[in-house]
Amino acid sequence: MKDISDFRSDTVTKPTPKMRQAMASAVVGDDVLGDDPTVQALEAKAAEMLGLEAALFVPSGTMGNEIAVNVWTNPGDEIILESRSHIYLYEAGGPARISGVQVCPIETTDGAMPIEAVRASIRDSSDPHCPTTSLICVENTHNMHGGRVLPIDYLRSLRELSLKQQIPIHLDGARLFNAVHASGISAREYAALADSVMFCLSKGLGAPIGSMLVGSAEFIERARRVRKVLGGGMRQVGVIAAPAIIALEEMVDRLHIDNENAKRLALGIAGLPGVVLDPDTVDTNIVLVRLVPPAPSAEELFRQLADRGVLSIPLGPDLIRFVTHKDVDETDVERLTSAFRQVLTG
Ligand SMILES: Cc1ncc(COP(=O)(O)O)c(C=O)c1O
Numbered sequence: 001m002k003d004i005s006d007f008r009s010d011t012v013t014k015p016t017p018k019m020r021q022a023m024a025s026a027v028v029g030d031d032v033l034g035d036d037p038t039v040q041a042l043e044a045k046a047a048e049m050l051g052l053e054a055a056l057f058v059p060s061g062t063m064g065n066e067i068a069v070n071v072w073t074n075p076g077d078e079i080i081l082e083s084r085s086h087i088y089l090y091e092a093g094g095p096a097r098i099s100g101v102q103v104c105p106i107e108t109t110d111g112a113m114p115i116e117a118v119r120a121s122i123r124d125s126s127d128p129h130c131p132t133t134s135l136i137c138v139e140n141t142h143n144m145h146g147g148r149v150l151p152i153d154y155l156r157s158l159r160e161l162s163l164k165q166q167i168p169i170h171l172d173g174a175r176l177f178n179a180v181h182a183s184g185i186s187a188r189e190y191a192a193l194a195d196s197v198m199f200c201l202s203k204g205l206g207a208p209i210g211s212m213l214v215g216s217a218e219f220i221e222r223a224r225r226v227r228k229v230l231g232g233g234m235r236q237v238g239v240i241a242a243p244a245i246i247a248l249e250e251m252v253d254r255l256h257i258d259n260e261n262a263k264r265l266a267l268g269i270a271g272l273p274g275v276v277l278d279p280d281t282v283d284t285n286i287v288l289v290r291l292v293p294p295a296p297s298a299e300e301l302f303r304q305l306a307d308r309g310v311l312s313i314p315l316g317p318d319l320i321r322f323v324t325h326k327d328v329d330e331t332d333v334e335r336l337t338s339a340f341r342q343v344l345t346g
Pocket of ligand 1: 059060062063065086087142143172174200202211
């Protein structure tokens with residue numbers, strides 16, 4: 001058995017041997033000067049997979065999201081997002097700091113902001129008291145709602161509203177391909193309902209670094225400039241684009257395994273004393289567990305699981321997260337399930 005079963009995040013995935021070989025032999029140029037062929041191939045592939053015109057390779061999902069916010073807004077604007085979204089909670093205040101916009105967070109139980117609530121939150125731009133609402137952000141899958149997939153009909157309704165109000169939609173699709181497997185809806189169908197999409201290569205897809213920002217050619221041209229402002233213009237970056245291409249070619253199809261392992265885990269621990277978890281709400285590769293007495297605190301559970309070789313992330317006094325990915329398999333899930341049982345049932 002391995003020393004550690006690491007369920008902290010799908011960001012802990014290590015590059016495959018083939019990715020490492022690709023890094024060593026990558027043909028490179030200077031991507032800021034626009035002549036790195038490996039980056040160009042990656043960007044063309046990402047755009048094609050999402051059925052949009054163009055794509056930009058960025059160092060992180062956070063930078064991809066923040067570039068999108070910057071491109072779509074002007075300082076003083078307001079953006080609508082979900083109250084537990086990554087852009088709101090975990091990007092260090094980027095929308096305010098980088099783009100000078102304020103946020104209008106909408107609280108939900110599952111990540112899908114009710115259409116009526118979004119409509120009601122759009123400001124009257126003819127009123128000089130009001131900021132201009134210039135962007136709606138959605139997150140699919142939704143990390144802090146336990147990897148929930150946003151229903152396609154919901155996204156269609158939101159799109160209708162966005163077109164009517166002429167407010168663009170940015171999709172934080174860090175784990176978009178996990179949603180694709182869970183729902184059977186293609187990445188192209190999801191992308192067609194947004195104006196810009198960010199997805200991560202460095203999570204379940206196993207590439208060491210990087211995310212893609214995808215959209216119209218005009219959007220990407222503006223995004224390229226903002227990336228430069230943020231210091232994200234990189235030179236011989238074909239070295240990390242090469243494993244990213246392998247991620248797109250070889251790792252997308254296996255993500256259903258991660259979704260299945262998360263479901264297996266949820267079924268294994270739901271019903272244990274102090275565990276609040278409905279396995280039906282585990283759509284993809286994230287299992288969020290709420291703890292109530294007699295379960296210990298999240299911090300204590302984290303420690304006791306770690307003593308048994310299993311890593312997780314406590315996300316609050318009574319909330320703990322487990323994420324499945326290519327570097328944990330059924331045996332790791334079994335180990336976690338039995339460690340959980342030992343801790344909770346003594
Ligand atoms: C939903 C979501 N969006 C964006 C990000 C940011 O990605 P990165 O860690 O590459 O900045 C994450 C990271 O966990 C995420 O879960």
